[in-house]
Amino acid sequence: MRRKERIDRGIKVRSDDIYAIASYREMLYLLLPRLTPVIALLILPLITQFCKAYYYEKVAVLSCIIGLLALSWDYMASVGLFSLGQAFFFGTGAYFSAYAHLKYGLHPIFAMVIATVAGALFCTAILAPVLRLRGVYFSIITLALPLFFTRIIEATKILGGTEGLTGLMPISNRWAEVYIPIVSFLTALFAFRRIINSDYGLVIQAIRDNDRAVLASGLNVQLYKAQCVFVASIASCFAGAFMAHFYQAVGLSAFALDYSLMPLTSAILGGVGTFAGPAIGAFVIVPLSETLRTLGTLRVVVYAVLLFVAVIALPEGIFPYIRRKYQQVERIVEV
Amino acid sequence: MVGGLIIYGLVNSFVLALIAMGFSVTFGISRVSNFAYGAVFILSGYVIWMLLNWFRLPYALAVVSTILLSGAFGHAFYYVALLRVRGMPLSEVVATFALGVGLLELFRWLGFVTYEFSLPPFKKGYISVLGFPLDYQRLFIILGGIALLGFLYLFTHHTRLGLAFRGIAQNERTAISLGINSDKTAAWSVAFGCMFATVAAAFVLPLGIISVNTGYEALLIAIAIGVVGGLESITGIVLASIVLGFVQVIVSYFLSPAWTMVIYLLTIIVILTFMPSGLLGKLKELEERV
Amino acid sequence: MDYLLTVERLTKSFGGVMAVWDVSFKVQKGQLVGIIGPNGAGKTTLINLITGFVKPDKGKVIFKGEDITGLSPYKIAQKGIARSFQVVRPFLHLPSYKNLIIPLYSKRVKALRGGKYGDRDLVALDLLEDVGFEKDSSVPYKVASSLPHGYLKRLELARCLALRPELLILDELFSGMSMSEVAATMPIIEKLKEGGMTIIMVEHRLRELFRIADTVIVLNFGEKIAEGRPSEIIENELVKAAYLGAESA
Numbered sequence: 064m065r066r067k068e069r070i071d072r073g074i075k076v077r078s079d080d081i082y083a084i085a086s087y088r089e090m091l092y093l094l095l096p097r098l099t100p101v102i103a104l105l106i107l108p109l110i111t112q113f114c115k116a117y118y119y120e121k122v123a124v125l126s127c128i129i130g131l132l133a134l135s136w137d138y139m140a141s142v143g144l145f146s147l148g149q150a151f152f153f154g155t156g157a158y159f160s161a162y163a164h165l166k167y168g169l170h171p172i173f174a175m176v177i178a179t180v181a182g183a184l185f186c187t188a189i190l191a192p193v194l195r196l197r198g199v200y201f202s203i204i205t206l207a208l209p210l211f212f213t214r215i216i217e218a219t220k221i222l223g224g225t226e227g228l229t230g231l232m233p234i235s236n237r238w239a240e241v242y243i244p245i246v247s248f249l250t251a252l253f254a255f256r257r258i259i260n261s262d263y264g265l266v267i268q269a270i271r272d273n274d275r276a277v278l279a280s281g282l283n284v285q286l287y288k289a290q291c292v293f294v295a296s297i298a299s300c301f302a303g304a305f306m307a308h309f310y311q312a313v314g315l316s317a318f319a320l321d322y323s324l325m326p327l328t329s330a331i332l333g334g335v336g337t338f339a340g341p342a343i344g345a346f347v348i349v350p351l352s353e354t355l356r357t358l359g360t361l362r363v364v365v366y367a368v369l370l371f372v373a374v375i376a377l378p379e380g381i382f383p384y385i386r387r388k389y390q391q392v393e394r395i396v397e398v
Numbered sequence: 399m400v401g402g403l404i405i406y407g408l409v410n411s412f413v414l415a416l417i418a419m420g421f422s423v424t425f426g427i428s429r430v431s432n433f434a435y436g437a438v439f440i441l442s443g444y445v446i447w448m449l450l451n452w453f454r455l456p457y458a459l460a461v462v463s464t465i466l467l468s469g470a471f472g473h474a475f476y477y478v479a480l481l482r483v484r485g486m487p488l489s490e491v492v493a494t495f496a497l498g499v500g501l502l503e504l505f506r507w508l509g510f511v512t513y514e515f516s517l518p519p520f521k522k523g524y525i526s527v528l529g530f531p532l533d534y535q536r537l538f539i540i541l542g543g544i545a546l547l548g549f550l551y552l553f554t555h556h557t558r559l560g561l562a563f564r565g566i567a568q569n570e571r572t573a574i575s576l577g578i579n580s581d582k583t584a585a586w587s588v589a590f591g592c593m594f595a596t597v598a599a600a601f602v603l604p605l606g607i608i609s610v611n612t613g614y615e616a617l618l619i620a621i622a623i624g625v626v627g628g629l630e631s632i633t634g635i636v637l638a639s640i641v642l643g644f645v646q647v648i649v650s651y652f653l654s655p656a657w658t659m660v661i662y663l664l665t666i667i668v669i670l671t672f673m674p675s676g677l678l679g680k681l682k683e684l685e686e687r688v
Numbered sequence: 689m690d691y692l693l694t695v696e697r698l699t700k701s702f703g704g705v706m707a708v709w710d711v712s713f714k715v716q717k718g719q720l721v722g723i724i725g726p727n728g729a730g731k732t733t734l735i736n737l738i739t740g741f742v743k744p745d746k747g748k749v750i751f752k753g754e755d756i757t758g759l760s761p762y763k764i765a766q767k768g769i770a771r772s773f774q775v776v777r778p779f780l781h782l783p784s785y786k787n788l789i790i791p792l793y794s795k796r797v798k799a800l801r802g803g804k805y806g807d808r809d810l811v812a813l814d815l816l817e818d819v820g821f822e823k824d825s826s827v828p829y830k831v832a833s834s835l836p837h838g839y840l841k842r843l844e845l846a847r848c849l850a851l852r853p854e855l856l857i858l859d860e861l862f863s864g865m866s867m868s869e870v871a872a873t874m875p876i877i878e879k880l881k882e883g884g885m886t887i888i889m890v891e892h893r894l895r896e897l898f899r900i901a902d903t904v905i906v907l908n909f910g911e912k913i914a915e916g917r918p919s920e921i922i923e924n925e926l927v928k929a930a931y932l933g934a935e936s937a
Contacts, residue, residue: 145488147433147495192671199431202491203621204666206433210618211663218656262789262808265782269790273777279739281765281794281851324499331492361507367500374493375479 068396075390096389101249108241120241122353124309127248128302130345132326133333134251135298137341140330141259142291143271144194148205150322152296154212156182156303157317161228164308171234175304182300187293194288209318216315227314234308244305248342251298256338258294267291320363325352328370334380343382401528403647409536411643412543413602417616418623418635419546420594425624426631427563427587430480430490434498435595436617441501442468442596443608447515457520461600468596472589480588481581498617506610516607517600535604542601546594550632563587622662626669641665690753692717692886693769693855698737698747707733709910711747715855720877720887722897722918725907726931731890732774734907735859739771740764751855766796770853774860774890776844780833784821784843787832788812791850800852812850819846819876838869845876855886862893870896898922906930 074092104123111120132149139146160178163169169177193204216222223229234240258264266287269277274284307313325348326341333344348366355362373380421435432438442464449460475497483489519535526532554560562578563586595616606612622642627634645665646658693715700708708730715721723731736742738749740761749757756764765771770791778787791797792808816828819842827835832843841861848856861877862870870893878900881887891897898904898918906914906921908930914921921927 140488145491147491189667192667196670199487199491200625200670203431203625204670206495207618207621207663207666210614211659214656214659215663218654218660262793265779265786265789266793269779272779275741275761276773276777276779276847277790278741278761279765279771279773280791280847281762281796282790283760283762320499327492335488359507360503363503364500364507367496367503370496371479371493371500374489374496375482378483378489 064398065395066398067393069387069391069393071391104245104249108238108245111241112237122350124241124244125353126346126349127244128306129322129325129329129349130248130342131244131251131298131302132322133329133341133345134248134255134338135295135302136326136330137335137338138255138259138295138298139291140335141264141271142267142288143274144201144288144292146205146323147202147327148207148209148323149299149326150209150318150320151205151212152182152186152299153303153306153322154209154313154317155186155296156300157307157313158222158228158303159185159300160304161231161307161313162222164231165228171232171308172239175301175308178304179297179301182304183293183296186296186300187289190292191289194285194292206323209320209323213315213318223314225315227312227316228307229312231308231311231313233311240309244302247298247301247305252338252342259338321366324363324366324370325349328366328373331370332373332377332381334382334384337380337382337386340380340382344380347381402530403644403651405527405530405532407644407647409532409539410647411639412540413605414619414623414643414646415635415639416539416543416546416598416601417595418620418627418639419550420591420598421617421620422624422627422632422635423550423594424587424591427590428584430584430588431487431494432588432591433491433495433617434475434501435494435591435620436613436615437498437501438468438471438592439595439599439616440608440610440613441505442599443517443603444505444510444515446517446600446603447608450517457518461596464600465593465596468592469589472592473585475592476581476585476588480584484581484584498613502610502613511609513607515609517604519604535601539601539605542597546597547632547636554632559583559586618662622666625666690717691715691750692752693738693888694748694750695738696748696750698734698749699745700733700737700742701745706910708737708744708907711907711910711912713905713912713915715886715888717886718881718884719902720881720889720900722901722904723888723890723907724892724894724897724904724921728909729907729930730910731907732859733910735771735857735888735890738764739769739857762794765851766794768796768851768854769857770848770851770855771857772844772848772859772861774863776840778832778840778843778847780831782832783829784832784835784839785809785812785816785828787843788815788846788850791847794851796851815846815850816843818849819843820872821846838865838872841865841869842873842876845873849880853885855888856880857888857890859890860892861889862891862896874900 074089107123108120111117111123132153135152136146136149156178159182160171160174163177163181164171164174189208190201190204193201217225234243259267266277266282270284270287277287278284303317307317326345329344329348330341331344332340332347333342334340348369352362352366355365358365417439420439421432424430424432424435445464445467446460449455449463450457453460455463479493479497480490483493519533520538521534524531524533525537552560554564562583565572565578598616603612623635623638626642627636627638642662642665645661649657649661691714695714696712698708698711699706711730711734713721723734725731733742737744737747740756740759740763743758747757748755751764751767751769754767756767759767778784779790786809789808789812792811798804813828817823821827821839821842827839832840835843841864845858845861848858862873865873874896877887877889881900889897889901898921901918903915904918904921905912906924906927913926913930914924916924
């Protein structure tokens, strides 16, 4: 009988332990996969500005924004809360920022910061009652929330009703407009990875795996869940707040299904629980969606099909697949 | 006025109960939350419409064949997709959600959005109740609702399959060891949910037009009723439907119809805050015993 | 005489079925109390009631003179009651010593260590040595999913000890262990007892329990039917009837 065998590459085994780093080759082995995308993303705006390829710049910004939403999704997923409504966080951030800006005349950057914190507090407060429940309840509520808020704004005609809020000041600096999303995306990516690998992160993941054992260990599970929602909301609300100023307007479309579906698809396609996966996923989904712009509403069907196929047929995700290929050799052996 | 509120509140409650039943049936039996439920509801409407208008089938035959198609669809969906992700709640939710969105948005793109897409009432005309006109379709909704709830009760308590369903719901492992085929029952639970959606569509949709957005709304209603009522108890569904049904009618009478969704959200949040397992749910308590 | 734990007339029913009915008992500091009874006698529910995982319908739980009835489980754990679970579900993808990071993260541990957490990894490795994970071997570093059942049970015990509890409640620690595993675990319990730990053990392995218990409480259909020294319990007719009744049923 033959079977496939997977073996760690020698270089991986050696470089796993920090004391064993012996050569530049091994250091490169560790650093390359981390540094290359970071540097590429950081110099991308220089190239696009130089070549006047503003379209690609916009796609990159949008990818970072969806990437932020996807990272935020993955962060909540690591404590076992699966959101079907990232649009809720996105829309909250967008409306808070637009309102702070228009009502109190705050500078866009300042409005974004206020909206990020206030929006995250608001989202956490709304979701707090549901955190006590397990299973699908959280998904159910997050699915409903963006739709409910759309209805509330329609019904009460607050925040500009169906017209939305327009006439927002853009972030006047071109460089800032590109680098703010890129830098915050990379910050979120590395911050989340660092948190989840710390002892605090172990507690978070333990809650997902077995919340009763965590309770019996004297830890306030609800508090940790709320903290997770808050941290995740910061990333998502910031994404929304930024986009409000990027488009110089915010409307009910901020709560649209796209902003729930695209991050979800990115995360599932990229590989749940790895953070790098959802980040990569966003840079696949957004450019794809931009090339399909001519399809109109059929695009949503495309995401849905992608999501469906990813869940059913590719449970592993892109990133874990790449990581495996990078770190292991496969061969067929006789048994 | 009070009489009118009571009658319309009652009709509305039965509309909600009809829509919510299928979702709860599936969840109650196999713990699969079918987020494609709203899509199945609306698709049933479109299929009935197509059978009526393109194939010129008689109304009753169109409805019955759609119910059968819907059951077949539920089976196929379970064996093709859900079976592979069984026991992984995230994947179940995402797979059903993706399917639902995909189907609904496909129909939107195909252009099934105009006013011509509506079903005729079973019987035109109205009767007078307490001095208020009540058209036949709404009367049928009340009767259909009662019949379906009764059927559900008898089915789960007095038939072999129904008892197997309850066995699975209570303890899947024990049920398997007693020779109940868990996959088969789970597939049936999904199929039953879909068939209930079709029946609900046949009763409810003639009141308005068939639109894609109603699909999302139906899912929300089903979820709201399920969450408020406790997701697996028939009495819970009835109670929650009555509460939300009357709230909706009263709010749209005294404020405006636009406010109903706001009240929905508030009701759900209030109930979940004070009664985490819903009005009659035992789910949480059962889990805590383990 | 001061009692560490006093349980007063605890009652809980699930949908009309009495799981625990009017159970009272007291535990002195340093005692080892065994709780036995046929399957479904309400032993685990009783533990859930004491540790806050289930809220009682009636009755009181008093720990160190403080009423802790109905507090959330994590607060009760922070007060110094650690419990193990009958079905162990460790964090399987983590190395075993990393499993202990979770209890070591609690405020109680921080307070007991003078406001500092210190190096949790080292503390965790020490704890594992205490419950018999071979020191200087690779065992503590292996992922939990690769360990045999006996080790997982002892990992669960270590998780409880990490909290530095004053009262240790063990729910069927020996169940599913082989004879040799039980033999390896018994000295750990005995050593804890010698160190002055107060322990409540729910157990089916009566022989081992009777050897180390000071007092044994017998439950049947949710009611306490007997309480006394192991030698008295063995002779008790009611207890015999309960066990025989359960077997013939």
